Amino acid sequence: xxxxxxxxxxxxxxxxxxxxxxxxxxxxxxxxxxxxxxxxxxxxxxxxxxxxxxxxxxxxxxxxxxxxxxxxxxxxxxxxxxxxxxxxxxxxxxxxxxxxxxxxxxxxxxxxxxxxxxxxxxx
Amino acid sequence: xxxxxxxxxxxxxxxxxxxxxxxxxxxxxxxxxxxxxxxxxxxxxxxxxxxxxxxxxxxxxxxxxxxxxxxxxxxxxxxxxxxxxxxxxxxxxxxxxxxxxxxxxxxxxx
Numbered sequence: 001x002x003x004x005x006x007x008x009x010x011x012x013x014x015x016x017x018x019x020x021x022x023x024x025x026x027x028x029x030x031x032x033x034x035x036x037x038x039x040x041x042x043x044x045x046x047x048x049x050x051x052x053x054x055x056x057x058x059x060x061x062x063x064x065x066x067x068x069x070x071x072x073x074x075x076x077x078x079x080x081x082x083x084x085x086x087x088x089x090x091x092x093x094x095x096x097x098x099x100x101x102x103x104x105x106x107x108x109x110x111x112x113x114x115x116x117x118x119x120x121x122x123x
Numbered sequence: 124x125x126x127x128x129x130x131x132x133x134x135x136x137x138x139x140x141x142x143x144x145x146x147x148x149x150x151x152x153x154x155x156x157x158x159x160x161x162x163x164x165x166x167x168x169x170x171x172x173x174x175x176x177x178x179x180x181x182x183x184x185x186x187x188x189x190x191x192x193x194x195x196x197x198x199x200x201x202x203x204x205x206x207x208x209x210x211x212x213x214x215x216x217x218x219x220x221x222x223x224x225x226x227x228x229x230x231x232x233x
Binding site: 035037044045046047050052057059061062095097100108109110111112113114115116 | 124157159161163168169170171174175180210212214216219220221222223224225226227
């Protein structure tokens with residue numbers, strides 16, 4: 001069965017950096033686009049970033065553009081999110097989510113989610 | 124700046140029917156926004172309920188239905204049950220590989 005397991009979260013100082021990982025299993029990772037989303041404490045969900053199955057396309061929410069970088073290592077079945085120039089507003093649980101259709105087929109939702117990894121930006 | 128709007132909260136009686144909506148601050152929601160809906164209970168990961176406006180995800184009971192109502196996407200729960208008490212989020216595709224969540228609706232069943 002599909003499993004997505006995030007890791008790498010923790011406490012980081014303002015201005016700092018962090019790299020989150022999402023280990024995927026139960027499906028052919030290299031065939032699927034992937035997303036990151038986040039949820040600040042007591043707040044709603046926010047879409048953060050997307051990477052196409054072959055890495056040819058990446059996209060970001062305005063709130064994280066130029067600070068966060070999404071990438072993937074298909075040999076490790078792992079999705080990454082590099083976070084830089086962090087502020088308190090980046091404090092959140094970060095979730096990875098899978099695109100439902102393989103390849104470049106049209107699909108505009110998320111079918112499987114991980115349990116999330118918490119990031120706290122604080123001095 | 125485009126914002127996806129949802130009712131902050133809603134209440135429904137057990138067995139009752141409730142319709143949650145999802146709008147766009149900059150215009151109308153259409154099937155081209157490929158609305159999807161997610162259910163989340165506190166401390167849990169989201170669960171996919173509905174996609175492409177009105178297709179139920181696997182295992183989702185048929186008391187959940189999706190539609191476009193006027194200029195908004197809508198999620199209707201018919202015959203609400205106690206375990207439907209959750210936060211509900213819509214997601215709209217706004218083009219150029221960009222997705223946007225609504226602010227979420229907290230549904231109370233009482």
